[in-house]
């Protein structure tokens with residue numbers, strides 16, 4: 001079947017589809033719509049976000065409900081407020097010619113009474129987040145006892161977010177004989193269990209392979225020392241001047257910090273995470289949707305509702321703890337039939353995770369090199385040249401042409417072009433001239449010996465906020481730095497990057513955490529026994545690590561390893577990352593636009609597309 005008409009949709013929907021500019025059904029639509037229109041059945045559909053699944057359940061739902069009745073007939077549950085609003089808006093667009101249709105979105109953070117009033121006016125379809133829906137049922141503000149269709153959208157996400165009990169509770173208030181349509185990007189056991197519990201002989205459709213990410217996404221990884229992660233991020237952005245990206249970090253704190261640093265360095269960036277108010281999040285999302293923000297730095301939880309079609313790149317600044325989460329991240333690009341790139345910045349110790357993800361997404365990663373300075377200068381120059389070439393002439397300039405011509409009377413064309421481009425080029429050239437190679441090879445891992453070189457804090461301000469500890473176990477106890485790091489992480493239930501700068505010696509070791517974890521660490525190791533012996537952790541006098549160790553325990557002996565190469569880093573962090581500003585090559589700040597640049601002193605707003 002090749003057209004929406006062939007799928008059997010009515011004229012009202014076909015007209016709305018024409019208005020929306022959808023030319024032909026996507027795969028999930030072509031598979032799901034005929035099944036749902038032709039039979040009263042339960043359905044399990046495995047499909048990523050961005051494949052058109054809202055319409056896959058939305059069109060049949062609108063076709064089947066009775067708009068002349070004010071009874072609630074369809075309930076769509078979705079994991080986040082953003083997604084809930086998005087679905088409700090899409091449904092309204094699909095149903096714009098269905099006279100009398102009333103779709104109401106029900107979600108937390110907004111007036112429950114107002115939502116209840118809207119429902120009372122007669123909502124045939126409710127789109128809800130589980131928490132708010134449960135609340136409304138408890139307060140008897142909604143009646144879902146007569147619904148005929150329930151949709152569980154992004155079921156895997158809802159379960160990930162701990163909504164299993166809420167969903168069970170909500171569905172217990174719905175009729176037994178309704179139809180349930182479950183949509184999920186992945187099929188972990190929990191989702192399969194839900195499907196079994198709430199559905200009777202569901203038909204199954206799969207778009208792509210189970211758990212597979214969309215095939216129009218290319219997966220790339222870049223291997224750097226963790227302390228160069230932020231520089232690597234900037235280079236990737238500079239090498240892609242038209243980037244429109246979501247950058248994923250593991251923690252709220254890192255998300256905020258990366259965004260702040262990017263903004264300070266002249267990029268058009270914003271952060272979205274759970275510590276921001278709903279209002280702040282809405283504002284950031286609005287700017288991102290309007291492409292006023294080129295880079296959205298996000299935590300996994302906050303990014304769950306992000307449904308923006310034109311994202312060109314997803315950048316995994318840090319890998320997620322759970323490899324399955326990667327599928328959701330990369331699904332933010334390559335949407336609506338477009339291609340996208342998912343980039344991962346990894347340190348050597350994380351590269352094995354890439355292999356694990358490859359197995360899950362059933363696709364190979366391409367190992368790429370972080371571009372060098374010359375490369376970036378060339379890309380930026382050509383991008384500017386193309387922009388100028390494609391710029392429409394503004395005739396208002398005519399009035400000033402005589403003065404400009406007089407000024408350049410003695411300048412020939414080549415020189416004029418050179419001068420003109422130098423305004424921008426010099427900025428990047430000065431910045432990247434003498435920049436170092438950030439790439440590291442997989443095989444050089446052993447060079448680090450007993451030291452967790454890759455786990456330095458990787459953006460400015462980091463080290464100042466960390467505490468260094470002494471622990472009385474070392475190589476004699478069977479620990480190398482990786483084993484010790486894993487041990488500490490597991491013991492205290494910490495994330496991979498929470499423990500860093502691990503150095504193992506024969507009978508003792510050192511490690512760092514952020515200051516805020518100090519109490520937790522010290523408390524955990526009070527009266528702590530491992531394999532029958534007391535393990536003692538104390539705060540070390542060598543606070544930052546990586547400098548000279550004032551180590552009385554080793555008889556006051558100083559480290560004799562070569563620290564020369566790291567001094568610059570240590571100084572930079574100690575001064576809050578500002579001392580390198582004037583240095584060439586990946587100092588902390590981005591090459592700023594010169595004040596007299598015709599393109600302004602800040603990064604230009606996006607005008608693409």
Ligand code: AMP
Nearest residue numbers: 022024025026049050051052053054336
């Ligand atoms: P979804 O997976 O439902 O979030 O849809 C992703 C995006 O694709 C949304 O912006 C839809 O409006 C758009 N879309 C859905 N179906 C089609 C289609 N058949 N042709 C073009 N775009 C579509």
